Amino acid sequence: MNAAQLPPVAPEVTATLVEDLSPRLRKRLDAAVTKLAARPTHRDGDTVTVTVDDETELRLHAPGGVVATADAITCGCLLAPACIHRAAAACAAPTADPAPEPADRPTRAVPGPDSATDPGPAPDDASPPEVASPAQCAAADALWSAGAAVLEAGIDGAGAVTQSALLRAAHTARLRHLPRAAGAALSVVTLLRAARAGDPSYRTADLVTALAELLGTAHRVGTASGAELAVVRGRVRRPYRPDGSLRLYGLFTEPVVTASGHGGVRTWVAGSDGRLCTVGDVAPGGVGRALGVADRAVRLGDSALTHRELGRAGLAVSGATVSPDGRLGAGKGVKAVTARGAAWTEPPLAALWETPPSEQAARALRSTSRYADPDGGGSDLLFLDVELLGAVRESGGTCLLALCEGGISVRLTVADDDPALAHRDNLMLLATAPGTRLRIIGRLVPAPHPRLALLACSHPTGEGPIDLGLDRLLRADLPDPAAPVRPAPSQPEGSGAHSPLYLLERRVEQAVPAGRAALGMLGDVTAETRRIRRAGLPTAAGLLAALCTSAAQRDRDLFGRLLPADTDGFATYWLAAARYTASVAESLCAAAWEPAQAR
Numbered sequence: 001m002n003a004a005q006l007p008p009v010a011p012e013v014t015a016t017l018v019e020d021l022s023p024r025l026r027k028r029l030d031a032a033v034t035k036l037a038a039r040p041t042h043r044d045g046d047t048v049t050v051t052v053d054d055e056t057e058l059r060l061h062a063p064g065g066v067v068a069t070a071d072a073i074t075c076g077c078l079l080a081p082a083c084i085h086r087a088a089a090a091c092a093a094p095t096a097d098p099a100p101e102p103a104d105r106p107t108r109a110v111p112g113p114d115s116a117t118d119p120g121p122a123p124d125d126a127s128p129p130e131v132a133s134p135a136q137c138a139a140a141d142a143l144w145s146a147g148a149a150v151l152e153a154g155i156d157g158a159g160a161v162t163q164s165a166l167l168r169a170a171h172t173a174r175l176r177h178l179p180r181a182a183g184a185a186l187s188v189v190t191l192l193r194a195a196r197a198g199d200p201s202y203r204t205a206d207l208v209t210a211l212a213e214l215l216g217t218a219h220r221v222g223t224a225s226g227a228e229l230a231v232v233r234g235r236v237r238r239p240y241r242p243d244g245s246l247r248l249y250g251l252f253t254e255p256v257v258t259a260s261g262h263g264g265v266r267t268w269v270a271g272s273d274g275r276l277c278t279v280g281d282v283a284p285g286g287v288g289r290a291l292g293v294a295d296r297a298v299r300l301g302d303s304a305l306t307h308r309e310l311g312r313a314g315l316a317v318s319g320a321t322v323s324p325d326g327r328l329g330a331g332k333g334v335k336a337v338t339a340r341g342a343a344w345t346e347p348p349l350a351a352l353w354e355t356p357p358s359e360q361a362a363r364a365l366r367s368t369s370r371y372a373d374p375d376g377g378g379s380d381l382l383f384l385d386v387e388l389l390g391a392v393r394e395s396g397g398t399c400l401l402a403l404c405e406g407g408i409s410v411r412l413t414v415a416d417d418d419p420a421l422a423h424r425d426n427l428m429l430l431a432t433a434p435g436t437r438l439r440i441i442g443r444l445v446p447a448p449h450p451r452l453a454l455l456a457c458s459h460p461t462g463e464g465p466i467d468l469g470l471d472r473l474l475r476a477d478l479p480d481p482a483a484p485v486r487p488a489p490s491q492p493e494g495s496g497a498h499s500p501l502y503l504l505e506r507r508v509e510q511a512v513p514a515g516r517a518a519l520g521m522l523g524d525v526t527a528e529t530r531r532i533r534r535a536g537l538p539t540a541a542g543l544l545a546a547l548c549t550s551a552a553q554r555d556r557d558l559f560g561r562l563l564p565a566d567t568d569g570f571a572t573y574w575l576a577a578a579r580y581t582a583s584v585a586e587s588l589c590a591a592a593w594e595p596a597q598a599r
Contacts, residue, residue, distance in 0.1 A: 005041045006089065007048055007062035008096035009073075011167040011186065016070050017087040018164035025084045030159040032088035050089060052077065058085050066096045091160040095167065095186055129226035139176040140221035142169040143185055147214045148571035150188060154515025155195045155207075163189045178221065180234025184214035195513070201259030204509050209370045211512065212578040215571060216371060240321040240329040247272050249342045249349055252441060252456035253311040255290040255421055255469040256282050263289035265470075267298065267307045268381070268441075269315065269328075272348050276379045277326045279310065287420045294470050300328060301336025311467060314339040326379065344439055344458060344465060352383040353439060357404055357450075360384075361593035364444035370582045380444050382452055386410065388438065391431035400431045400454070402440075406595030408450050412442060415453040415469060422472045427454060433478045436460055448499060448588045499588060500535045503528045504544045505581045508574065511551070516570050520552035540584065543577045 021029065036058075042049045046065075050058040052075070061072040067090070075085045132140070146169040150158045170185035187210040194202040217232055224232045248269040257263050264282030271277065279300055281293050295306050305313055316339045321329030328334075342349050360382045367378035386402035392411065400412040414423045430436070438460065442452030457466050460478050511519045525548050529541040550570045555563045 005043075005048070006050075006093035007046075007060055007065060007067055009060075009067040009090045009093040010069075010096045011189075012171040013067055013070050013073070014087075014090040014093075014095070015164050015168035015171060017073070017090050018161060019168070020070075020082070021084065021087055022082075025087075026161050028084060029087060029091065029161060032084045033091045033160055036085065036088045037092055052085055056085075058089055060089060060093070067093070068096075087160070091163065095189055097186075130229055131225045132221050132229060133176075136176045136178055137222045139169070139173045139178055140181060140218040143173055143178075143181050143218040144215060144568075144571070145169075146185065147188065147211060147218065148567045150192070150211060151215075151511060151571050151574055152516050152565065152567045154511075154518065155192060155513045157515055158192050159196075163192055178233055179236045180232065181214065181217040181221065183234065184210060184217055188214055199259075204512055207512050208509055208578060209582075212575055212582075213371055215575045216579060219575070240323050240327075240331075243320040243322045244318075246277075246315075246317045246320045247339065248277065248315040248317060250309075250311040250313050250315075251276075251344075251349065252465055253294060253307045253467050253470060254455050255287070255294065255416065256280070257287045257290050257416060257418055257421070258282070261286050263287055264293045265290060265307045267310050269310065270349055270352065274348055274351050275326070276381065277322060277328050279307070279328050281307065287418050291420065291470070299330045301330075301334050303336045303338055305338055308467070308470065312341055312464065314341040353385055355383070356595075357382065357384060357406060357408055358590075358593045358595065361444060361450070362590050365446065365586050365590055368444055368446055369586060371579065381455075382442050382444055383440075384410070384442070384452075385437070385439050386412075388430060388434050388436045390434040391428070398428070398431070399451075400427050402438075404450075408593060408596065410450040410452060412440070412452055412454040413445060415443065415455055421469045423454070423469050426466070426468045426471075426473050429473050429475065429478070430457075430460075432475075433460065436479060446586060446589045447592075448585070449592050499537075499584075500528075500532050501537065501540060501581060501584055501588070503532055504540045504547075504577055505585075507544060507547060508578050508581060511547075511574055516551045516565060516567070519548060520554075522548055522551075537584070539580065543573070543580055547573045547577050 018026070018029065036050065036052070040051050042051075046061060046063050048060045048062065050060070052058050056075065056077045058075045059073070060067050061074075062068075063072075067073060070086075073086045073089055075081065075083050077083050077085060080086070143166075146162075146166045149162055149165065153162055166185045166189050170182040170189075173179075173182040173185070188207065191202065191207040191210055195204075195207065217234075220228075220232045248271055251268040251270055253265050253267040255263075256266050261284055262282050263285040264280060266278050266280040266282070269277050269279065279298050281296065281299060283289065294308050297303070298305050298307055298310050300315070301317065303310075303315060305315070315336050317328070317334065317336045319331075319333040319335055321331060321334065323329070344350065344353070363378060364380045364382060366372060367380045384402075384404045386404045389401040389403055389409075391398050392401045394411075397414075399414075402410050402412055404410055412427065414427055416423050430438075439458040440452075440454060441456040442454050445451040445453055454468055456468055458464075459466055460473075466473065507519060507522075525544060529545050532538075532541040532544065547570075550566070550573045553569075554565060557563055
């Protein structure tokens with residue numbers, strides 16, 4: 001059995017079942033989860049049955065696809081319902097997305113036993129800024145404590161009981177109208193389970209980001225007010241707002257394949273004003289579905305265009321709805337008909353390539369920032385005119401080097417390495433044609449040097465755009481070698497390419513899988529802090545010293561006994577270091593995109 005064979009379980013159900021266990025059974029819960037994962041399952045309609053042993057069956061009832069109550073998990077063993085099997089099944093199953101609320105609600109604090117349930121009158125212009133209610137602050141404190149416990153224990157120690165505390169805190173935060181922090185807590189639980197299960201798609205950097213988002217958002221609830229509080233609270237659902245009539249021009253189509261087994265495509269279009277939007281079709285199915293959906297009709301109004309065709313054509317849309325991140329809604333009121341497209345060299349699309357690369361990179365960084373406002377919108381795409389310089393070997397493989405405006409040397413990488421997609425073959429073929437000039441579209445890859453995941457390019461012979469994940473170039477498509485190839489410019493001294501910031505970054509990452517205690521055993525880090533200071537990063541050096549000191553600090557009482565570790569203090573230093581390294585890394589990335597003469 002694996003988690004995907006079980007129906008999703010609501011966070012509060014898992015928390016309730018774990019909390020109802022006796023202390024003795026809680027100690028055995030992780031082993032029970034592992035043992036249950038090896039048992040066979042059977043699905044019959046809305047019910048999944050797990051064979052616990054030859055005489056016992058466990059059933060999960062999921063009407064509507066989600067186990068919504070504790071009573072929906074039943075066990076046939078003699079100890080039921082107080083047995084460990086029900087809690088183990090809930091912990092082994094995926095966590096369900098919380099049901100959307102009818103609407104967002106204000107959070108202005110007013111007198112009363114629980115101001116989160118009584119928002120009070122709407123403030124007028126003379127009223128003080130809106131602040132979080134006491135109940136919301138309490139919910140945020142619970143989230144902070146649960147997140148700090150994860151950081152204290154590390155991945156190996158953050159078992160089902162620790163995850164249950166996070167799920168309970170997330171559910172409470174959801175009820176108190178703090179969906180952003182609640183969502184971050186659920187992400188932490190999902191990543192913890194992936195790490196403990198040995199999921200090959202798991203990355204420690206993702207858990208670092210999710211944990212820092214959880215702690216940072218929980219911390220800000222009590223200090224934010226007005227517009228900042230609205231950002232900290234977040235939104236329950238993706239809001240689509242009416243956008244009237246739009247004239248859209250296709251840019252390209254990219255395949256989408258996720259680690260969760262979903263597949264499909266996303267087609268990018270631009271409005272008359274240059275604003276970027278997307279039309280997507282992603283569902284369970286993997287890479288096979290991604291390749292097939294590209295030739296299916298776009299789900300938007302009455303258009304008969306396929307996604308591939310839309311990437312080169314146009315649409316006239318009335319009654320359009322658009323989300324903050326540019327997704328076009330496909331509601332019943334949306335009308336769309338096929339219209340003339342535009343070449344990349346024609347208005348309005350040509351204007352996308354006229355913005356200097358440094359300005360485009362700064363805009364993309366605002367979108368890709370690890371801790372950006374979820375509703376901030378924006379695009380992480382860059383539009384560049386480049387000259388190909390050839391292949392460059394890296395520790396992670398081979399990339400394509402290119403030169404763009406301002407003498408900026410850009411590394412172009414594969415957007416998806418799945419062999420069924422055309423990305424890798426196309427990039428390797430383009431690497432054999434140095435001197436070729438192309439108009440390209442790529443996704444910013446934050447790094448201390450200019451780096452893009454290559455998504456689309458103009459045809460080398462000028463015959464229209466190429467979707468590099470779907471269309472396959474042939475050697476006959478490449479031009480004959482002509483002009484001599486320009487050497488790649490050297491990277492200036494003092495850039496972020498060799499920054500010792502990684503010395504702090506690796507300690508931030510090390511704390512997540514290993515826990516506070518492992519970081520406390522590092523000993524003297526004076527050599528590392530000295531090196532960081534010499535590079536002109538005194539704040540980073542101070543954070544590293546404070547982080548390691550906090551990890552190692554254990555006070556004793558009057559009798560010489562060790563007192564409990566200061567988990568809050570360590571979490572505070574870790575959060576500061578995580579946010580600092582992310583901010584500096586983004587600054588180094590932005591600086592790398594400045595024209596060579598400006599650095």
